[in-house]
Amino acid sequence: MSDRVFIRGLRVDTVIGVYGWERTVRQTLVLDLELAADIAGPAATDDVAGALDYDAVCQRLRRYGAENQWQLVETFAEGVATLLREEFAVPWLRLRLAKPGAVAEVEDVGVLIERGARP
Numbered sequence: 001m002s003d004r005v006f007i008r009g010l011r012v013d014t015v016i017g018v019y020g021w022e023r024t025v026r027q028t029l030v031l032d033l034e035l036a037a038d039i040a041g042p043a044a045t046d047d048v049a050g051a052l053d054y055d056a057v058c059q060r061l062r063r064y065g066a067e068n069q070w071q072l073v074e075t076f077a078e079g080v081a082t083l084l085r086e087e088f089a090v091p092w093l094r095l096r097l098a099k100p101g102a103v104a105e106v107e108d109v110g111v112l113i114e115r116g117a118r119p
């Protein structure tokens, strides 16, 4: 099954960073997600109840960012992957996590991870 739900450019505000000043401010991370998910099933019923609800995913990840804090983008990325697999039963995902403006003269930096087994 190569079907995917994708989310591009999800902005999550959180406390993240290794420097002292970063512990006192909120910064915006930008997430691009590819989530393995069945498309034909929910298409047959035309019912969001059987779909991987991308709106629910976005709301949950914004709340995850608001309620927690991290030092490394790596830690945040692993937490997002675990949450999606445990709470939304996503069997495989690819996450690109960008921290725009974190480094001078650089557009963005971050991590790209894949977790789970491709169905």
Ligand SMILES: Nc1nc2c(c(=O)[nH]1)N=C([C@H](O)[C@@H](O)CO)CN2
Residues within 6 Å of the ligand: 016, 017, 018, 019, 022, 071, 072, 073, 074, 099, 102, 103
């Ligand atoms: N591999 C990483 N390197 C760095 C991180 C990080 O999260 N992962 N973070 C920082 C600082 O917080 C930086 O984002 C502030 O400009 C430095 N290196």
